[in-house]
Amino acid sequence: MKALVEAVSFDARGLVPAIAQDARTQEVLMLAWMNREALEKTLTTGYAHYWSRSRGKLWKKGETSGHVQRVVELRLDCDGDAILLLVEQTGPACHTNRRSCFYRRAENGTWRVILEPQDDA
Amino acid sequence: MKALVEAVSFDARGLVPAIAQDARTQEVLMLAWMNREALEKTLTTGYAHYWSRSRGKLWKKGETSGHVQRVVELRLDCDGDAILLLVEQTGPACHTNRRSCFYRRAENGTWRVILEPQDDA
Numbered sequence: 399m400k401a402l403v404e405a406v407s408f409d410a411r412g413l414v415p416a417i418a419q420d421a422r423t424q425e426v427l428m429l430a431w432m433n434r435e436a437l438e439k440t441l442t443t444g445y446a447h448y449w450s451r452s453r454g455k456l457w458k459k460g461e462t463s464g465h466v467q468r469v470v471e472l473r474l475d476c477d478g479d480a481i482l483l484l485v486e487q488t489g490p491a492c493h494t495n496r497r498s499c500f501y502r503r504a505e506n507g508t509w510r511v512i513l514e515p516q517d518d519a
Numbered sequence: 520m521k522a523l524v525e526a527v528s529f530d531a532r533g534l535v536p537a538i539a540q541d542a543r544t545q546e547v548l549m550l551a552w553m554n555r556e557a558l559e560k561t562l563t564t565g566y567a568h569y570w571s572r573s574r575g576k577l578w579k580k581g582e583t584s585g586h587v588q589r590v591v592e593l594r595l596d597c598d599g600d601a602i603l604l605l606v607e608q609t610g611p612a613c614h615t616n617r618r619s620c621f622y623r624r625a626e627n628g629t630w631r632v633i634l635e636p637q638d639d640a
Contacts, residue, residue, distance in 0.1 A: 402625050415536050415550060424545035429536060429601035441625065474630055475620040476613050480550035482621040492597050499596040500603040504523050504562065509595055 399441050403434060407479040413449060414481055418459075418491065421470040421484040427491035428499040430459070432481060444469055446483055465489035490516050520562050524555060528600040534570060535602055539580075539612065542591040542605040548612035549620040551580070553602060565590055567604055586610035611637050 408414050412434065418427045430448040432440065436456055439447035446459045446467035460466030467485035474481060492499040494515055501513035529535050533555065539548045551569040553561065557577055560568035567580045567588035581587030588606035595602060613620040615636055622634035 473621040
C-alpha cells in the first residue's frame, strides 16, 4: 500500500481531489477530497473515506446516512494528482438526497435543477 | 452568464476543480482547474478552457494538440465548488495520448497501467 500512496501528489494542504463514479451506471456522483489517511483507509477497508475540509476531519462516506460507497476500482491520473473511484453506491450520493451531487445544469444563463431528491425508502 | 459564474465557489486560489466526462461513453477523461476567466471562456465559446497551475495561464484544451473538448453540458455540484463537463472529445484527452488520464488502477499494491497510448492517425 505504501507504493500506492507514495505515487500520489498531495497538494500544499495535503489533499487530492477524488471523483466518485457509479461503477454500474457510470454516472459521476460527487467530488470530495482525500488526505493520506483517507486514501489509506479507503484502500484498507474497501469503502470510500474522505477528508472534510469544512469539519476538518476524516469521514467515512455514509457513516451517518448509511449511504456508503464500496470501492470497486481505484484509479490515479497521469500527474498523480487526481483520484477516480468506481463505486457501488448505497442510496443517494448527495446530502440533498439526490443520486448525484451534480444536479444543476447550465441552461439559458441559469443553473437549472435536473435531478430531484429521492424518496426515502 | 453572470448568474452562472456567481453561483460558483472558487477556492482561496480562485480555482474550482472541473471534471471532463465523455458525453457519449461516460468515461471520466480528466480533472483540471478553472478560474473565473476559464469558466467564462468555456461558457462563451462552448469549448473547455482551463487554468494551468503549472504554467500559470489560461489554456484552451487542445489548443496545440487539436484534442479539443466541445462542451455538451456543464453541471455544478451541490456546494457549488466542483464542475462537471460532459464533452465531445476530439482525439485522446490525456497528454500521454491515452483516451483518459485515469489510466492507472490500484492492483495488488501497485498502480497497474490499464490503458495504452493511442496510435496517431
